[in-house]
Amino acid sequence: xxxxxxxxxxxxxxxxxxxxxxxxxxxxxxxxxxxxxxxxxxxxxxxxxxxxxxxxxxxxxxxxxxxxxxxxxxxxxxxxxxxxxxxxxxxxxxxxxxxxxxxxxxxxxxxxxxxxxxxxxxxxxxxxxxxxxxxxxxxxxxxxxxxxxxxxxxxxxxxxxxxxxxxxxxxxxxxxxxxxxxxxxxxxxxxxxxxxxxxxxxxxxxxxxxxxxxxxxxxxxxxxxxxxxxxxxxxxxxxxxxxxxxxxxxxxxxxxxxxxxxxxxxxxxxxxxxxxxxxxxxxxxxxxxxxxxxxxxxxxxxxxxxxxxxxxxxxxxxxxxxxxxxxxxxxxxxxxxxxxxxxxxxxxxxxxxxxxxxxxxxxxxxxxxxxxxxxxxxxxxxxxxxxxxxxxxxxxxxxxxxxxxxxxxxxxxxxxxxxxxxxxxxxxxxxxxxxxxxxxxxxxxxxxxxxxxxxxxxxxxxxxxxxxxxxxxxxxxxxxxxxxxxxxxxxxxx
Amino acid sequence: xxxxxxxxxxxxxxxxxxxxxxxxxxxxxxxxxxxxxxxxxxxxxxxxxxxxxxxxxxxxxxxxxxxxxxxxxxxxxxxxxxxxxxxxxxxxxxxxxxxxxxxxxxxxxxxxxxxxxxxxxxxxxxxxxxxxxxxxxxxxxxxxxxxxxxxxxxxxxxxxxxxxxxxxxxxxxxxxxxxxxxxxxxxxxxxxxxxxxxxxxxxxxxxxxxxxxxxxxxxxxxxxxxxxxxxxxxxxxxxxxxxxxxxxxxxxxxxxxxxxxxxxxxxxxxxxxxxxxxxxxxxxxxxxxxxxxxxxxxxxxxxxxxxxxxxxxxxxxxxxxxxxxxxxxxxxxxxxxxxxxxxxxxxxxxxxxxxxxxxxxxxxxxxxxxxxxxxxxxxxxxxxxxxxxxxxxxxxxxxxxxxxxxxxxxxxxxxxxxxxxx
Numbered sequence: 001x002x003x004x005x006x007x008x009x010x011x012x013x014x015x016x017x018x019x020x021x022x023x024x025x026x027x028x029x030x031x032x033x034x035x036x037x038x039x040x041x042x043x044x045x046x047x048x049x050x051x052x053x054x055x056x057x058x059x060x061x062x063x064x065x066x067x068x069x070x071x072x073x074x075x076x077x078x079x080x081x082x083x084x085x086x087x088x089x090x091x092x093x094x095x096x097x098x099x100x101x102x103x104x105x106x107x108x109x110x111x112x113x114x115x116x117x118x119x120x121x122x123x124x125x126x127x128x129x130x131x132x133x134x135x136x137x138x139x140x141x142x143x144x145x146x147x148x149x150x151x152x153x154x155x156x157x158x159x160x161x162x163x164x165x166x167x168x169x170x171x172x173x174x175x176x177x178x179x180x181x182x183x184x185x186x187x188x189x190x191x192x193x194x195x196x197x198x199x200x201x202x203x204x205x206x207x208x209x210x211x212x213x214x215x216x217x218x219x220x221x222x223x224x225x226x227x228x229x230x231x232x233x234x235x236x237x238x239x240x241x242x243x244x245x246x247x248x249x250x251x252x253x254x255x256x257x258x259x260x261x262x263x264x265x266x267x268x269x270x271x272x273x274x275x276x277x278x279x280x281x282x283x284x285x286x287x288x289x290x291x292x293x294x295x296x297x298x299x300x301x302x303x304x305x306x307x308x309x310x311x312x313x314x315x316x317x318x319x320x321x322x323x324x325x326x327x328x329x330x331x332x333x334x335x336x337x338x339x340x341x342x343x344x345x346x347x348x349x350x351x352x353x354x355x356x357x358x359x360x361x362x363x364x365x366x367x368x369x370x371x372x373x374x375x376x377x378x379x380x381x382x383x384x385x386x387x388x389x390x391x392x393x394x395x396x397x398x399x400x401x402x403x404x405x406x407x408x409x410x411x412x413x414x415x416x417x418x419x420x421x422x423x424x425x426x427x428x429x430x431x432x433x434x435x436x437x438x439x440x441x442x443x444x445x446x447x448x449x450x451x452x453x454x455x456x457x458x459x460x461x462x463x464x465x466x467x468x469x470x471x472x473x474x475x476x477x478x479x480x481x482x483x484x485x486x487x488x489x490x491x492x493x494x
Numbered sequence: 495x496x497x498x499x500x501x502x503x504x505x506x507x508x509x510x511x512x513x514x515x516x517x518x519x520x521x522x523x524x525x526x527x528x529x530x531x532x533x534x535x536x537x538x539x540x541x542x543x544x545x546x547x548x549x550x551x552x553x554x555x556x557x558x559x560x561x562x563x564x565x566x567x568x569x570x571x572x573x574x575x576x577x578x579x580x581x582x583x584x585x586x587x588x589x590x591x592x593x594x595x596x597x598x599x600x601x602x603x604x605x606x607x608x609x610x611x612x613x614x615x616x617x618x619x620x621x622x623x624x625x626x627x628x629x630x631x632x633x634x635x636x637x638x639x640x641x642x643x644x645x646x647x648x649x650x651x652x653x654x655x656x657x658x659x660x661x662x663x664x665x666x667x668x669x670x671x672x673x674x675x676x677x678x679x680x681x682x683x684x685x686x687x688x689x690x691x692x693x694x695x696x697x698x699x700x701x702x703x704x705x706x707x708x709x710x711x712x713x714x715x716x717x718x719x720x721x722x723x724x725x726x727x728x729x730x731x732x733x734x735x736x737x738x739x740x741x742x743x744x745x746x747x748x749x750x751x752x753x754x755x756x757x758x759x760x761x762x763x764x765x766x767x768x769x770x771x772x773x774x775x776x777x778x779x780x781x782x783x784x785x786x787x788x789x790x791x792x793x794x795x796x797x798x799x800x801x802x803x804x805x806x807x808x809x810x811x812x813x814x815x816x817x818x819x820x821x822x823x824x825x826x827x828x829x830x831x832x833x834x835x836x837x838x839x840x841x842x843x844x845x846x847x848x849x850x851x852x853x854x855x856x857x858x859x860x861x862x863x864x865x866x867x868x869x870x871x872x873x874x875x876x877x878x879x880x881x882x883x884x885x886x887x888x889x890x891x892x893x894x895x896x897x898x899x900x901x902x903x904x905x906x907x908x909x910x911x912x913x914x915x916x
Contacts, residue, residue: 143544
């Protein structure tokens with residue numbers, strides 16, 4: 001852990017951002033030590049600072065280099081790998097004062113935003129000034145950061161169109177670990193932020209690195225037009241094994257489908273707001289459908305929309321499944337059991353994005369962590385069944401979520417464990433379950449966890465080609481020679 | 495502009511202006527006005543997800559928390575406060591002056607609780623925001639020095655402004671008719687008596703116009719709101735007891751207030767927090783006028799011809815659930831065009847004067863006021879109207895170059911009501 005005379009450094013940092021935006025007070029630090037979500041251990045924040053400009057970020061990084069102090073970029077600190085938790089102490093750079101929407105280009109459909117912009121900021125701005133356009137809708141809470149979400153392969157409800165959040169990034173402005181400011185993408189040689197082509201795609205120096213190579217101060221994110229016709233369709237099946245093949249067929253059929261996800265009944269009940277004690281532990285045994293699929297299709301004209309919906313229905317028929325509108329599906333629940341679902345679907349009169357009380361609160365114990373991975377679409381059901389068996393063995397309700405990505409090219413699979421974060425025994429039990437699930441699902445070839453906690457990073461390292469590891473090390477050394485950027489996290493974490 | 499002003503059918507928590515979550519099973523029913531210990535097992539549900547920072551509407555997501563938007567660090571939002579309360583109640587963090595200051599740097603407007611979708615936090619976070627202040631006082635870390643000073647003033651002169659108690663009714667014009675036998679009292683309050691006396695005059699004249707038998711208390715004291723809101727519960731209870739003795743000695747059965755803070759304190763805090771069941775009916779002026787409207791006992795004659803926007807005072811809005819009576823009145827006055835600000839009713843942005851903020855955190859207070867004034871100006875209204883002397887005084891102090899007027903509802907009513915000849 002880094003040791004330093006904080007007061008002198010705080011004074012120096014105060015000159016950069018103003019005294020009120022830098023703090024070493026224990027009450028301020030406390031909220032950066034830990035993510036207040038996961039079962040991962042606490043870290044230690046020595047100084048918290050809130051810059052307002054890229055130039056201030058540069059100056060902060062220069063101070064950190066001068067004293068060789070760790071520096072952790074931070075927007076909301078909410079992710080299931082605890083990757084914004086300072087593992088080696090040092091300065092947490094809270095970017096939330098940098099939350100401006102700098103430009104919206106309707107022609108090329110992108111928004112240039114600052115590094116601390118929350119999903120709520122982006123949504124609010126677009127609704128007010130560009131109501132015909134939308135960004136993706138994340139199912140994480142509205143206070144989470146757009147940029148870290150995209151850089152860490154988060155996803156949103158346009159996943160079928162564009163893949164992960166990283167694939168929605170057109171370009172970046174980043175302060176490197178050296179304090180230098182760089183731009184990558186078309187914005188590096190022009191004022192247009194339309195894409196990363198045709199130059200060398202340096203965005204990869206910052207995507208998937210968990211803030212260990214630089215601090216993104218601006219990015220351009222792709223927008224999408226709001227189309228006039230939309231249907232959210234619920235597809236229920238008795239088991240996940242029955243439901244997945246149907247979704248995969250739909251994913252490869254076009255049909256204006258912008259999003260395909262499914263949850264098992266455990267997750268469904270969590271979204272409904274049940275406490276863990278009220279949740280059906282094993283719905284399959286009770287004859288309750290364990291597969292709840294949700295498909296969203298959009299269209300420009302009514303005829304197109306009808307045709308798309310009809311085709312979806314036809315494909316469902318092949319699997320002897322009758323789709324229904326999400327609205328009617330929700331109306332089948334008593335109103336007090338609709339929970340967070342009412343926030344998901346505009347068709348139901350709800351609002352988007354999803355304002356759940358946070359995925360981690362499904363059990364209302366305040367804690368949650370998942371083994372969330374990208375994997376082959378062929379392994380979704382296997383992944384679920386492995387995780388389900390382990391979770392049931394530990395007397396926890398299995399919770400599972402999957403999203404089919406980018407026209408069916410790959411998918412996300414997540415097994416979630418909720419816990420009571422005020423109960424040390426439950427936390428410990430959760431850690432054991434997570435580890436067991438991880439070990440088991442990673443026997444499936446191609447399962448790679450994203451936003452990985454430290455102990456998973458160790459696994460990644462052990463599996464990576466040694467020449468690739470060497471390249472990663474060289475790149476890291478080049479971008480962050482003093483190893484001050486979020487040390488102890490990410491693929492190059494020590 | 496974001497259009498989020500549409501009136502929706504909304505259920506509210508009993509006696510509060512916080513919307514009721516109706517879509518969630520397994521909601522814990524808790525008691526209000528309990529100690530921090532009672533609530534400590536609910537605090538940790540919070541994951542500081544940030545939902546509390548933003549009003550959440552179909553058509554827009556404006557920021558909602560003056561304390562957080564000014565303080566910026568997580569600690570100043572509800573999420574941070576939940577977890578700091580958890581930290582001290584579970585011995586993860588020690589009480590310090592700075593911790594107390596964080597909890598005082600908040601107007602307790604409760605806009606944050608309205609947003610949170612964890613039902614127990616949505617419904618009850620206001621309780622622990624107050625119990626943390628009580629705890630700070632217990633630990634000798636609260637209230638803030640300015641708040642302590644005005645509390646001493648209340649003890650000496652029965653008002654926080656250290657004005658002479660004997661001057662409390664100096665505002666009272668000779669033409670106002672009172673009935674010393676009246677069972678109805680107009681409780682004027684300190685800010686109205688000493689700082690916004692036109693509200694008192696207008697209210698008294700309205701009551702005369704309506705031929706209501708009423709009286710001003712011979713010896714009215716501060717209601718205790720500024721003392722209670724800064725965590726000094728015991729002191730505030732003593733004030734309440736003294737007031738109730740006065741009410742009883744004057745045979746009062748009904749009280750009309752024109753101050754949102756007085757209303758909340760008399761109607762809610764006295765019986766529910768202090769367990770002083772005075773049995774007196776408490777009405778805020780808009781409620782009283784609305785009742786008269788409903789019974790066809792009031793006529794608005796004069797055409798005002800103004801565009802107005804209405805600011806919901808937190809103490810009658812989210813704290814007590816009065817949103818519609820002021821609007822109904824304004825909509826019934828000929829010539830008035832009422833234009834809503836995007837953040838209204840349960841999502842209204844606080845003016846930044848309550849909870850002891852204006853005395854102790856002037857920068858935050860001005861920040862909040864200016865944000866609201868800008869929002870009001872965007873409606874192109876001639877004036878921002880409220881029904882709280884504290885809000886009015888705050889707006890008047892912060893409006894620059896007469897860009898928009900600030901008015902109290904009583905002034906508008908008095909201008910348009912059919913008058914008796916004074």
